[in-house]
Amino acid sequence: MKNCLIITGNEVNHNFFINSLNRECNNYKFTFIKVASGMNDFEYFYPTFSKEILKSQKKAIVNFIFNRNKTLCENEPFKLLKSSDSQIIFNNSKDLHLYLDQLLTEQSFDLILTYSSPIIKNEKILDMLSFNLHLGLSRFYRGGISNVLALSLNEFNKAGSTCHELTA
Secondary structure, three states: OEEEEEEEEOOHHHHHHHHHHHHHOOOEEEEEEEEOOOOOHHHHHHHHOOOOOOHHHHHHHHHHHHHHHHHHHHHOOOOOOOOEOOEEEEOOHHHHHHHHHHHHHHOOOOEEEEEOOOOOOOHHHHOOOEEEEEOOOOOOOOOOOHHHHHHHOOOHHHOOOEEEEOOO
16 A cells, blocks of 8 residues: 655645545545645635636636535535644644645655645655646646636637645
8 A cells, every 4th residue: 555645735626636536546545734824715725816807707707716615515524624643734834834844754755646736845855756637738837727717718729627736
């Protein structure tokens, strides 16, 4: 059995991802670390849209994201904002990085995945087999709503996903 560390956010789509991994990947032992932004969807997503988008369009996009997350919640058993033995939650990246230093001294992992996490600069992780999953084409857009933004601007050729190795 492979030992895998997942560093992700603590919102609905991140928990959907975690539940899917637990359900589908029986050959892995997962340790999950979540980083909560401390903001609601509207506070997080609204400023990320360019100023060219009208206020009404921004609200429509944020409402779309909210409704998508609500639909996921209704169809999945979620444990939002609760720590457990295999799910540890941090509210800031400083505490996360201190914990990672300690964890990686005590345990080794075969694979590390990040998904919607703060930038990881831990040298131990960078020396391990580690990847970042990004739901968007990172050469065009950054952030958690890359695809939504590309689609809202009718830039269909700029929607997709990116997976890259973590490096310094």
